[in-house]
């Protein structure tokens with residue numbers, strides 16, 4: 001399994017940096033985010049070191065998706081959150097600060113303010129250009 005000795009999440013996986021681990025198996029670990037967006041914010045992290053989602057082996061990706069579902073259900077059952085965001089950042093421009101793939105699970109609670117930014121809407125022409133590139 002690929003590791004990076006300088007990576008903070010590899011160090012958490014190795015146990016050389018402490019964390020509040022809520023789940024661990026042979027392939028993944030999940031621990032409390034040190035700077036939570038909301039109470040109960042956790043990260044789900046493959047033990048295999050890769051910076052971004054495109055570099056993950058397919059089998060690891062499947063394991064990650066399964067663990068995200070399992071822990072999402074656990075958050076709902078045990079924290080009583082009414083909603084939950086699944087967030088995964090790739091690259092500095094997307095807000096990624098730790099270059100080891102991780103999925104954020106952010107519980108959301110009734111009555112708490114929630115803001116998402118939008119506004120980069122272009123013309124229909126521009127929409128079609130992206131559509132042609134992506135389909």
Ligand code: AMP
Nearest residue numbers: 019032033034035036089095096097098
């Ligand atoms: P991202 O911006 O998607 O790369 O997210 C990195 C996340 O890792 C941030 O939400 C940080 O609060 C969290 N983080 C960084 N260092 C630690 C740590 N030692 N233990 C737990 N969470 C951490």
Ligand code: ZN
Nearest residue numbers: 007010049100
């Ligand atoms: Zn790593």
